[in-house]
Amino acid sequence: FGLLNAMGASVSTALSSGLLIAAGIYQFTTLKGRCLAHCRSPMMQFIAHWRPGFSGGLRMRLHHGAYCVACCWGLMVIGFVGGTMDLLWMGGATLMMTLEKLPDIGRWFTKPLGVALIFWGVTVAAF
Template sequence: MSAPAGMADAGNQPSANMDGMVMAGTPAAGLSVGGAAAFIIAWTVMMAAMMLPAAAPMILTFAQAQARRDRAILVPTWIFIAGYLLVWLAAGLVVYPFVQWGHDMASHPASRGDDWAPLALGGTLIVAGSYQFTPLKRLCLRHCRSPLAFVTLHWREGQGGALRMGAQHGLYCLGCCWALFGILVAAGVMNLAWMLLLTLLVFAEKVLPLGQRLSTIIGLALVAGGVAAASGGVPIS
């Protein structure tokens, strides 16, 4: 994996050093099948590392429900996890062109990252913060915070059912977190500081007892941070 080079880094790195937008295998310019494959693999591994801690209560609830119906729980549980990760893999397919486009803009000789990078990251933070207050965000977060209710309402028998349930939970999770991970795309997908911060935020709002209130606080903080970043009041990388 190469060094992070998201929108936030565009204003701080010379274009000659931007040999890959996000990850090893991503081409220096233009879309490619090889670059997309490398990105999708690394993206899915990264999403697993960041999202599975917050999804652990749902996975454990599914395994317990499966155990009450069938002694064989290992394979169905892994299939449930696979269904969940397939959603994030599909999300990576959507993200990849935007990542490549950002790299192409940042590495263009006429690009002035100092001008547009703070606005891009600031705007992304504002959008992500505003999304925290939408009905869709609250609906998806409510499902993510209620493992027993989800398993009861969406239970399907068999391995195919486990895959479907994992994908359904993944969709709720994507609906809950897509805007937060938009920040990661803007700041640099391999920016470790942002990765850690977003992992903690997702875990807090999904698992901690006051997660729904924390979601509101997170939204306000992101909007404030976006305004500051766009105005140049805070460093962006």
């Protein structure tokens, strides 16, 4: 549809601002909070949902992976704003996801990040 360039970056102002605003709003949802709680203590989740054997391990891996995707999809899609092939941009997104999952830092980081993403999205839309 011509929305991305060769580096995987959005060339559409509407797409860029929409992704940023959606990612920012998601930071405030209950689903995000529940998924972050899971991701901030993965060992407790493995202990609580332990399944023996190969199939049990696969089931636990899929369970944890689903929480990770639900937790970080908003920050993953902002990769399209700066470019999925841009090492610095994706490194910054990875840093944000990592800081958010740290128990001590993440509790103070998630909501201000949401405000910043919404503000950034509105700014992109305005210009």
